[in-house]
Amino acid sequence: AQSVTQLGSHVSVSEGALVLLRCNYSSSVPPYLFWYVQYPNQGLQLLLKYTTGATLVKGINGFEAEFKKSETSFHLTKPSAHMSDAAEYFCALVTNTGFQKLVFGTGTRLLVSP
Amino acid sequence: GAVVSQHPSWVICKSGTSVKIECRSLDFQATTMFWYRQFPKQSLMLMATSNEGSKATYEQGVEKDKFLINHASLTLSTLTVTSAHPEDSSFYICSARDRGVFTDTQYFGPGTRLTVL
Numbered sequence: 001a002q003s004v005t006q007l008g009s010h011v012s013v014s015e016g017a018l019v020l021l022r023c024n025y026s027s028s029v030p031p032y033l034f035w036y037v038q039y040p041n042q043g044l045q046l047l048l049k050y051t052t053g054a055t056l057v058k059g060i061n062g063f064e065a066e067f068k069k070s071e072t073s074f075h076l077t078k079p080s081a082h083m084s085d086a087a088e089y090f091c092a093l094v095t096n097t098g099f100q101k102l103v104f105g106t107g108t109r110l111l112v113s114p
Numbered sequence: 115g116a117v118v119s120q121h122p123s124w125v126i127c128k129s130g131t132s133v134k135i136e137c138r139s140l141d142f143q144a145t146t147m148f149w150y151r152q153f154p155k156q157s158l159m160l161m162a163t164s165n166e167g168s169k170a171t172y173e174q175g176v177e178k179d180k181f182l183i184n185h186a187s188l189t190l191s192t193l194t195v196t197s198a199h200p201e202d203s204s205f206y207i208c209s210a211r212d213r214g215v216f217t218d219t220q221y222f223g224p225g226t227r228l229t230v231l
Contacts, residue, residue: 036222043120043207043222044158051218090157100146100211100220104157 002027004093006105014113019078021108023065023091026072032094033074034102035065039087047089050074061085086112116142118210120223127198128231135193135226137208143188144210148220149181152205164191198230 007022025031032051036044048059055067065076074091091105117140127133137147145166150158162172162183170183180202182194191210195202205227209220 041205041225041227043118043224044209046219046221049219100213100218101160101163102148102209102220106157 002031002093002103004091004103004105006089006091006108008108009106010109010111012111012113013081015083016080019063019076019081019085019110021076021089021091021110023074023076023105024072025074025091025093027093033065033067034092034094035059035063035074035076036090036092037087038090038107044090047076081110081112083112083114086110116140116210116212116219116221118208118221118223120208120226122226123224124227124229126229126231129199130197132194132196133198133228135195135206135208135228137191137193137210137223139189139210139212139221142210142212142214144191144212145188146211146213147185147191148209148211149183149191149193150207150209152207152225154205158207161193195228198228200230203228203230 003026005024034049035047038044047063048057050057050067058064063078088107088109090107092102119138121136147164149161152158161176162170164170164183164185166185172178185191205225207225209222
């Protein structure tokens with residue numbers, strides 16, 4: 001069965017520092033991978049997605065992620081954290097491209113200090 | 115990006131009553147919508163897949179008679195929590211699948227917080 005693992009329930013960085021949120025997946029077929037962000041009491045907003053093609057994917061708000069098949073990873077990065085980046089981040093995997101049932105990781109809360 | 119709305123954004127009801135939550139895709143047609151439940155500080159749990167014009171497909175362990183889903187049009191799906199109890203209190207989030215020639219992405223609504231007294 002497909003699954004997504006996010007290492008670290010909380011990640012703390014200083015404003016201006018590099019952001020790295022880790023995501024590893026398990027899938028028996030080539031996956032589609034997504035990163036979503038959730039602000040308090042709000043729904044999820046799509047940051048970026050990988051389907052096929054270029055393994056380095058750029059998203060909104062300066063975030064990017066790299067699909068590494070050999071490492072079964074899809075880590076999310078941003079060169080310089082901003083206070084407004086503080087939120088919950090979810091990595092997700094599509095289990096069946098026919099019906100696009102997303103499987104989510106447990107989420108990582110990003111804390112940004114001044 | 116595509117916009118999905120939910121109504122209401124929050125609702126408080128008495129135990130035993132029913133509550134209906136609407137999910138609308140505002141600028142695209144969605145033949146498939148999904149309903150999720152999220153407990154505090156936890157991830158999203160898929161409850162059911164809603165397909166326009168057909169019965170919803172429920173995930174294992176989700177009571178279909180308690181969580182009624184109707185997908186009557188290409189832009190609207192509704193979730194009705196019947197005979198609500200305090201344990202049904204949660205954050206309910208819907209998503210709509212935008213499947214076009216060049217895209218296939220789920221867009222999420224802002225969520226509905228249900229509190230059952």
